[in-house]
Amino acid sequence: MTVYRGFVADTPDDPFTGAPLRAETDVALLVRDGVIVERGSAATVLADNPGEDVVDLEGGVLVPGMVDTHVHLPQVRAIGGLGMPLLDWLEHRALPEEARLADDAYAKGVATDFLDGLARAGTTSALVFGAHFSGAVDELFAQADASGLRITSGLVVSDRMLRDDLHTTPERAYAESVELARRWHGHGRLRYAVTPRFALSTTREMLDACEQVVRDVEGSGSPRTSTRTPARSRRSTSCSARATTTTSTATTSTVCWGSARCSRTTCTRPTASCSGWPPPAP
The missing domain is CATH 2.30.40.10 (Urease, subunit C, domain 1)
Incomplete structure (x- = not known):
């Protein structure tokens, strides 16, 4: 003692x-x-x-350990790469760095840097935006478990409007999320967070898959899983003006943004032929 x-x-x-x-x-x-x-x-x-x-x-x-309620694992090595607008920074700094986490060896080093940085700053609990790759998320949890930090994180899922190498399918997102949650949720000081990236980068089918993960991984400390696959929902097309079609990894849908007749509920990857893109400033 x-x-x-x-x-x-x-x-x-x-x-x-x-x-x-x-x-x-x-x-x-x-x-x-x-x-x-x-x-x-x-x-x-x-x-x-x-x-x-x-x-x-x-x-x-x-003092007691600090609690960080919003921090990004993949951005720890992009810190300081500023000097540009947000969307340019995402395209040229953040997203390429996120794609590098597909390499398990690289992801291991990132997890080490990230957790060491938390501990040095006195942060002992954190809600962490994870990675798009299950191997990287698994490594984060493994190192966090060994460190004793309280970490809540999960597999980030997206199937449109990002780099292609950050996309997955609803079926794969469901399977990998359940596997990670079964291994780590409630293990020691760890918790699993179902993590769709944001609404524009996730189709309705992907959000349905995320909801199914929540339903099938229940309890705290003793999660259970189901062999059911996520149900696919029918998506209506409400964009009727000046639209083109594109295919994502999960679905084919209508692309339109900015038209008065567009409800903005079915937009996927913007293309040059969509005359309403980019959206008007608020």
């Missing part, structure tokens, strides 16, 4: 209900196997646990 001694600032009760910050000098925390088992004045904790290793944090502040 180890005793950590120093100035401690924490919120033992829920701050969102009005609980105040607690800040005390010369406090000691007794830690056994990574778990705090005793907290009190240094004099009391040291007297109760003679002979334990003591880490003196005088001059510093001991």
Whole structure:
């Protein structure tokens, strides 16, 4: 066991209900196997646990681990590649880096850099935008499990309006997501998050597959899976003006954006022949 001694600032009760910050000098925390088992004045904790290793944090502040509610695994090596508009940055910086995670060896290094960065920043819990490749997500979970960090993440799925090498099919997305969730959801400090990228890059069929994953992976810590495949839903075509057709990995549908007669519910990959593209500024 180890005793950590120093100035401690924490919120033992829920701050969102009005609980105040607690800040005390010369406090000691007794830690056994990574778990705090005793907290009190240094004099009391040291007297109760003679002979334990003591880490003196005088001059510093001991605080609980930070919680990051939105952070991207694939972008850790793209940090600093700025100086351009968002869509250009995605095309030339972020998305090419995401595609590199198809290489398991490269993805392993990215996961190491990412988790090390969290720990160095004092972040012990994070909701993580994962990768489009199951091997990369599996590696993230494996390393997170070994590190003791609390990580919630999952396979990112998309089947339109991105680079082709980031696309998958609803069937494959379902199968790989269920496999990863069965292995990692509720394992230690890990949780699985079903992760469609965003509405424009996912067809209705892909969203149906994501919903089926949620239905078939239930419980906390003891997920179960089903052998059912995701049901395909019929999609109506509401774009009727100045439209062209294109084929994605999941479906063939009408492309149109910006027409007064377009409900914007069935748009897929924009093409040069769609006269309504790009959409007007809000």
